[in-house]
Amino acid sequence: MTKTYELGGVAAPPMVNGELVFDAPWQGRAFGIARGLAERGVYAWDDFRAELIEQIGAFDRGVETSGLDSNVPTPHFHYYDHFLRALETLLVARGVLASGELVERVHAFEDRPEGHDHIHSHEHDHHHHHDH
Amino acid sequence: MTEERNPAAIRAEAIESLLIEKGLMTAADVDDVVERYNERIGPLNGARVVARAWRDPAFKQALLDDGTAAIAPYEFEGGQTEKLVVVENTPRVHNVVVCTLCSCYPWAMLGLPPRWYKDPAYRSRIVREPRRVLAEFGVQLEPDVEVRVWDSSAEVRYLVLPQAPDDVAVLPEDELIARVTRDAMIGVERFV
Numbered sequence: 001m002t003k004t005y006e007l008g009g010v011a012a013p014p015m016v017n018g019e020l021v022f023d024a025p026w027q028g029r030a031f032g033i034a035r036g037l038a039e040r041g042v043y044a045w046d047d048f049r050a051e052l053i054e055q056i057g058a059f060d061r062g063v064e065t066s067g068l069d070s071n072v073p074t075p076h077f078h079y080y081d082h083f084l085r086a087l088e089t090l091l092v093a094r095g096v097l098a099s100g101e102l103v104e105r106v107h108a109f110e111d112r113p114e115g116h117d118h119i120h121s122h123e124h125d126h127h128h129h130h131d132h
Numbered sequence: 133m134t135e136e137r138n139p140a141a142i143r144a145e146a147i148e149s150l151l152i153e154k155g156l157m158t159a160a161d162v163d164d165v166v167e168r169y170n171e172r173i174g175p176l177n178g179a180r181v182v183a184r185a186w187r188d189p190a191f192k193q194a195l196l197d198d199g200t201a202a203i204a205p206y207e208f209e210g211g212q213t214e215k216l217v218v219v220e221n222t223p224r225v226h227n228v229v230v231c232t233l234c235s236c237y238p239w240a241m242l243g244l245p246p247r248w249y250k251d252p253a254y255r256s257r258i259v260r261e262p263r264r265v266l267a268e269f270g271v272q273l274e275p276d277v278e279v280r281v282w283d284s285s286a287e288v289r290y291l292v293l294p295q296a297p298d299d300v301a302v303l304p305e306d307e308l309i310a311r312v313t314r315d316a317m318i319g320v321e322r323f324v
Contacts, residue, residue, distance in 0.1 A: 021170050021244045026141035031169065031244070032162035033148055039165070042156060046286050053233045060252050068253035070265045079235070079250045084140055088147065097150055105146040114137075 027080040034087045043094060051086040173210040174243035178291060179312035181206070181241065183305060185218075186296035196220055199291065203241070210240030219282060220293045221322065226277050227292045228266065228319030230258045231284040238289035242314055249318065259283070269320040292317050295324035 022028040038045040059077060068074055091097040151157050181203055185192035195202040199216035216238055219227040231237065232255050237245040248254050258265045262279045266272075273279065282290040294316040300308065315321035 022166075023247075024138070024141065026138065026144040028166040028170070029148055029162055030140075030144045032165035033144070033151065033157070035169075036157050036161045036165045037151070040157065040161075049234060049236070049286055052235070056234050056252075060256070063252050065253045065256045066260075068257070070248060070251070070254045070257055070268045072253070073247065074252045077252055079247070081140055084144055084147075088143070091147065091151075096154075096156070097147065101150060102143075102146060105150055106143055109142045109146055 023080075027083075030080055030084045030087060034083065037096075042096060043090060048086065048090055051090045052083060055082040055086045055089070168209060169239075169244055173208070173239060175241070175312075175314035175317065176309070177206070177208050177210075177243075178238070178241035178314070178317045179309045181291075182293060182312045182317065183308040185293055186300050186308065187305075192293070195293070208240035210243075215288045216241070216291060217282075217288055218291050218293050219280065221295045221319075221324075223295070224277055225280060226266070226271070226273055226319065226322060227280045227282060227290075228258060228262060229282045229284060229290040229292060230255055232256070232259060233285075236284035236286065236289060238284075238291050241289075241291055242317060246314070266320065269315070271320060271322045273322075292319040294322065297324060 022031070034048055035045075037043060038048060056079075059082060063074060063077070065074065088097075088102065092099045092102070148159070148162060152159060181195065185195050191202065195218045199218040200214070202218075203216060219229075221227055231245075231249070235245055235250045237249065254265065259281055262281050263273060266279070284290055294312065297303070297308075297311060303311075311323070313321055313323075316323060
């Protein structure tokens with residue numbers, strides 16, 4: 001197993017060399033689901049990767065990159081939106097989820113009142129904002 | 133926008149809730165993956181390997197000959213290193229890594245990739261005009277330095293072995309490890 005290594009007495013997390021891994025909690029959930037299902041053998045990671053390439057490729061084909069700076073995010077490119085779309089597409093294609101039930105569940109969640117009680121126990125660490 | 137009103141956040145939550153109901157995974161399983169990648173799998177693993185290669189010529193040779201076999205004893209978590217190829221920077225050669233199609237990356241060595249690695253601009257431009265992109269990252273290469281661009285795939289993940297600093301023999305190992313940045317192991321930083 002990997003151990004935690006101490007650098008100069010301070011535990012150095014992996015992100016010591018860079019930015020945070022996820023910009024928003026949902027991105028971590030999406031990654032955790034996609035990777036977790038592959039680890040459980042629901043699909044092979046390469047199958048997910050192929051779907052991700054499809055999703056990202058569709059964006060790439062519509063964007064001209066020659067005038068862009070590598071240090072500035074490409075406008076309208078949101079990696080985890082493509083990642084999530086790839087996950088949905090693969091799960092529906094494999095019959096793991098029915099597209100109808102997914103649409104229904106999304107609507108049900110959209111209709112929740114602001115600051116609702118979350119359904120899952122893992123949501124306890126979310127901060128709810130009521131100040132708007 | 134609060135997290136709970138973000139359409140993508142809602143879709144991710146909807147998918148997770150359905151998968152949990154179907155018994156395919158639990159919320160704790162998802163937590164476990166996220167925690168692993170947030171806290172245990174990251175560039176510190178790669179930095180340890182690089183620092184050792186700088187000090188230990190036999191290990192360095194083994195790493196360049198067969199990266200996958202050389203790092204096997206470390207038992208790093210993370211996957212995506214089924215075949216790890218380590219490419220060495222020298223005074224005359226600079227290596228840089230990309231995944232032109234998506235975001236393939238040696239997770240076990242570096243964690244998950246940074247934003248710019250996944251960006252269309254980096255993925256296309258580093259192939260077309262590597263010197264210019266490297267300059268944007270602050271790497272100014274002399275004209276006689278050859279640039280090699282390595283395109284990661286499902287089969288092969290690349291890691292750059294940066295040049296050792298001049299004081300490699302006298303630095304304590306902790307400090308040596310701290311010198312090895314994630315960006316240097318991708319090849320968008322060069323400190324020698």
